[in-house]
Amino acid sequence: MRVSTMSPDELIDAILDAVAELTPAQRRQLQRRLAVAGLLVPETLATDQQRLHAAPALGNKIKQTRAAKPVAPALSDDAGAPQTSFVKPAATTAQEHPQQSRAAKSTSSFLSALPPVPISPAPVERLPADRSAGHAQSEQGNMRRPKSDRAAPYRSPISGKVVVGSPLHTEAKAADPHLMPPLPGQAPERPLILVVERGSYMLRWPGEAPQRVRLTFRAHVTEQEAFYDTLIGVLETVAQRLHDIKADPHTARLDIRCADLLFVQQVRGEIPCEDITLRVRRTHALKLLDHFLEWRIVHQA
Structure with a gap:
């Protein structure tokens, strides 16, 4: 606001316009600051004392002011004729109501002595503390991913098992004189041999005949997915049998063999899994392998 180039009446109008744009809360704040600064001094108006004598005098003065006011000439339709500027309503009001003009001038002097009132911006909603910038970016990244690239919890597609080899506890090979029975609560001392194929596996428990099991799937799976599902199925079978004989899985050692070199390298972590479904599997x-004492997986043609 350029005060030096404005007349007193224009300054009053500008201040009133600025106050009118304030919110009710900001007006109350302005009023409190004026009161604290001692700028809201109560005025003793002439109309508040001896009203019967002051009011008629003010009325006569207003009539005299209106009679002495010159009439502005009408605008000319000619382009070259001089045109008079419009008269501001605030100036006319000040001439017609001198008491209100004096009160406004007094208020303007009070406001001019005040420092500018800072207007605080609207409160911005903050995110919770646990949602950091990195977490928000991670969520945005997940939202931008296609539906097929979103990681989901693993759900086994295996719907059934069919034993095609010798069942457990039957027709075991000749007793090995060096084979010792496991201690109570422990797995066999020798490693458990797991031969993983695409949709079937063979489990060789120490001292027992090997058992071959074929799996059935409720949905279509790819060749690599079938290898992972078969490995998960045989690991769950071994864990369940150790639980049945009350043996600790952390005492068992697994010797896993598979003819698919790509699958073996992926399980070892030598090559990455490009497909999200393979990474989940x-x-x-x-x-599951972390529940056992030791395990290894080798390529067996």
């Missing part, structure tokens, strides 16, 4: 299989 590999993560679940590694969690």
Whole structure:
């Protein structure tokens, strides 16, 4: 606001316009600051004392002012004729109501002595503390991913098992004189041999005949997905049998063999899994393998 180039009446109009744009809360704040600064001094108006004598005098003065006011000439339609500027309503009001003009001038002097009132912006909603910038970016990244690229919890597609080899506890090979029975609560001392194929596996328990099991799937799976599902299925079978004989899985050692070199390298972590479904299966299989004491997987043609 350029005060030096404005007349007193224009300054009053500008201040009133600025106050009118304030919100009720900001007006109350302005009023409190004026009161604290001692700028809201109560005025003693002439109309508040001896009203019967002051009011008629003010009325006569207003009539005299209106009679002495010159009439503005009408605008000319000619383009070259001089045109008079419009008269501001605020100036006319000040001439017609001198008491209100004096009160406005007094208020303007009070406002001019005040420092500018800072207007605080609207409150901005903050995110919770646990949602950091990195977490928000991670969520945005997940939202931008296609539906097929979103990681989902593993759900086994295996719907059934069919034993095609010798069942357990039957027709075991000749007793090995060096084979010792496991201690109570422990797995066999020798490693458990797991031969993983695409949709079937063979489990060789120490001292027992090997058992071959074929799996059935409720949905279509790819060749690599079938290898992972078969590995997960045989690991769950071994864990369940150890639980049945009350043996601790952390005492068992697994010797896993598979003819698919790509699958073996992926489980070892030598090559990455490009497909999200394979990564989910590999993560679940590694969690199951962590329950055992030792394990290895080798390529067997």
